[in-house]
Amino acid sequence: MFDIAINDALCFINGEFLRASVGIKGEKIAYVGKENVKGDVEFNSPDLLCVPAFFNAHTHAAMITLRGLAEDMQLKDWLEKKIWKAERKLSEDDVYWGTKLAIVEMFKRGIACFSDLYIHMDKVAEAAIELGMRAVLCYGMADRGNEERGRKELEIGEKFIKEWNNAENLIKAVFGPHAPYTCTPEFLRKVRGKANELGVGIHIHVAETEWEREEIKKKYGRTPVRLLEDIGFLGEDVVIAHAIWLDDEEIEILRRRNVSVVHCPTSNLKLVAGIARVKEMSEAGINVALGTDGAASNNSYNMFFEMKLASLLQKIKYGRADAMRAVEILKMATENGYRAYGIKGGRLEEGHLADIALINYKAVSMIPHYSPENALVYSASGDEVEHLIVNGTIVMEDREVLTDDEEKIKRKVEKISEKFREVE
Ligand SMILES: [Zn+2]
Numbered sequence: 001m002f003d004i005a006i007n008d009a010l011c012f013i014n015g016e017f018l019r020a021s022v023g024i025k026g027e028k029i030a031y032v033g034k035e036n037v038k039g040d041v042e043f044n045s046p047d048l049l050c051v052p053a054f055f056n057a058h059t060h061a062a063m064i065t066l067r068g069l070a071e072d073m074q075l076k077d078w079l080e081k082k083i084w085k086a087e088r089k090l091s092e093d094d095v096y097w098g099t100k101l102a103i104v105e106m107f108k109r110g111i112a113c114f115s116d117l118y119i120h121m122d123k124v125a126e127a128a129i130e131l132g133m134r135a136v137l138c139y140g141m142a143d144r145g146n147e148e149r150g151r152k153e154l155e156i157g158e159k160f161i162k163e164w165n166n167a168e169n170l171i172k173a174v175f176g177p178h179a180p181y182t183c184t185p186e187f188l189r190k191v192r193g194k195a196n197e198l199g200v201g202i203h204i205h206v207a208e209t210e211w212e213r214e215e216i217k218k219k220y221g222r223t224p225v226r227l228l229e230d231i232g233f234l235g236e237d238v239v240i241a242h243a244i245w246l247d248d249e250e251i252e253i254l255r256r257r258n259v260s261v262v263h264c265p266t267s268n269l270k271l272v273a274g275i276a277r278v279k280e281m282s283e284a285g286i287n288v289a290l291g292t293d294g295a296a297s298n299n300s301y302n303m304f305f306e307m308k309l310a311s312l313l314q315k316i317k318y319g320r321a322d323a324m325r326a327v328e329i330l331k332m333a334t335e336n337g338y339r340a341y342g343i344k345g346g347r348l349e350e351g352h353l354a355d356i357a358l359i360n361y362k363a364v365s366m367i368p369h370y371s372p373e374n375a376l377v378y379s380a381s382g383d384e385v386e387h388l389i390v391n392g393t394i395v396m397e398d399r400e401v402l403t404d405d406e407e408k409i410k411r412k413v414e415k416i417s418e419k420f421r422e423v424e
Contacts, residue, residue: 002030003392004354005039009050010361010372012334013348015327017372022050024354027169027392032348041394043387047362049372051330052346053112053355053388054303055337058203058241058262058291060118060140062098064105065090065416067295075209075271083296086420087119096123097412103131104406105301108399109382110357112390114301115239115262115291115341117176117203125164125171132395132403134355136341137164138176138203143187150187154194161200170391172341174237179205180224181212185231192233201237201341207250208242209273225250234259239340241291243281244274251277251284260287260340263332265309266300267293279314279323282332289337290329303333304382311377326377354392360384 002023011020013032023031023039031037063083070082090098095118106114113134116124121139128135139157143150157175165173177183177191195202207213207224216224225246228234236258243254243261254261263276282288290306292298307329314323335346338353345353359376360366363384366375388396395403 002037002039003041004389004394005037005042005044006048006050006356006358007036007042007044008046009043009048009358011050011348012052012330012372015331017049019046022348022356024356024389024392027353029348029350029352029354029356032350043358047360048386049359049361049376050348051110051357051359051376052334052348053357053390054110054333055289055346056106056111056114056292056301056303057239057289057337057340058264058293059102059114059116059301060294061102061114061116061124061301062090062095062118062120063294063296064102064301065094065098065413066420067299069420070296075273076211078271078297089419090119092120092123094416095120096127097409097416099124099127100131100404100409101413102295102301103127103133104401104404104409106133107131107388107396107401108385109302109304110359110385110388111301111303112355112357112388113337113343113345115203115337117178121160122163125167129168129170130404131401132170132390132393134170134343134353134390136172136174136203136343138174140176140178141191142178142182143184144182145184147186150184150190154187154190157191158194158198161198165200172343174201174203174341176203179208179212180227181215185220185227188228188233189231192231195237201239202233203239203241205242206240207245208268209271210245213245223247223250225253229253229257237342239289241293242268242273242276244268244276246277251281251286254281255284255286258287260289260336262289262291262340263310264291264293265306265313267297269309269313270297275313275317277317278310279318282324282328287336287339288332289340290333302382304376304380307333307377326371326373329377330373354389356389357385358387358389360386
């Protein structure tokens with residue numbers, strides 16, 4: 001007898017869809033096989049696709065409060081003229097409610113875990129735990145060349161990790177230095193040292209724009225990845241977002257150091273950052289995960305959009321329709337995220353965390369039934385996600401969020417948005 005049983009579904013197992021059953025006990029998958037299983041709660045339907053839930057591997061969830069505020073602007077102007085000004089007005093309470101709205105949206109798109117780099121992270125952790133969402137969290141630090149500021153930032157980052165790492169078996173806390181252009185090499189060295197001392201990972205933006213690459217070259221005489229390599233920053237516990245402006249040797253450095261990369265296609269297009277060399281990085285053996293980035297540069301928390309766009313971009317970049325196949329893209333959106341952050345999940349496999357999305361294969365967008373993986377990557381919008389299980393708990397059933405009051409959350413964020421209307 002399992003806590004939750006899933007029978008007759010088409011399950012994504014080891015890279016292919018098979019008719020199988022899944023049994024969940026506590027927080028984990030305890031059975032995957034051909035036999036029908038019994039559970040306190042059962043989902044028995046041949047019309048469901050059973051897939052590992054998605055992992056949004058890079059975002060700033062509470063930026064949902066700024067969604068649509070600043071559009072059609074280049075990254076530097078977008079940050080300096082709009083986003084950073086608005087963020088100065090962002091209170092703890094705003095981050096709390098904004099994150100909750102973001103999580104509700106992510107649930108509706110089958111996302112069970114998000115990696116977030118932002119401010120007021122205590123509130124992000126509280127929101128995630130209250131909704132039952134898994135999260136990798138870090139306080140976004142930047143010393144901006146000021147040693148005293150760096151000391152304070154590192155203190156906040158460390159305090160957050162000590163308070164929240166492993167909370168409720170849902171939170172993984174890491175360090176989040178913002179980027180090489182907002183953090184000095186001296187500061188990044190200190191972060192690396194602290195991460196070693198505490199045994200936690202690091203999440204950082206790297207090589208997002210050509211401007212960043214040139215700026216770092218001007219300041220330090222080498223490119224961002226070489227700079228990080230030279231100061232001993234890179235390792236298998238480092239996850240870098242974007243990684244667009246890389247040369248061959250930098251790709252080789254990332255591979256050698258077992259660094260994971262998070263590709264954020266919508267954000268990269270929207271802010272005209274560029275198209276990452278995902279196909280080459282994957283072929284080199286680099287673990288590439290997928291992320292939405294913040295809602296101000298996306299504007300959705302929808303991994304279905306990211307999967308489709310990631311696939312299409314690689315096709316056009318390499319002039320090959322088979323540049324990246326649907327199954328590879330599905331893995332990027334699921335197990336590669338878990339692998340990046342060292343979490344045992346992302347696969348329908350005994351002993352893995354029970355983070356599972358059940359998707360309506362009879363939805364109009366999914367007909368006819370030639371291939372579930374092609375339907376998920378190229379046809380689905382996310383509206384097809386029916387039920388979501390996170391850490392062995394059903395957090396959404398029949399598209400209704402069970403762990404919080406969705407209408408209240410929407411009202412709160414509407415109210416919060418009023419103060420951002422006058423940002424100039
Ligand atoms: Zn970002």
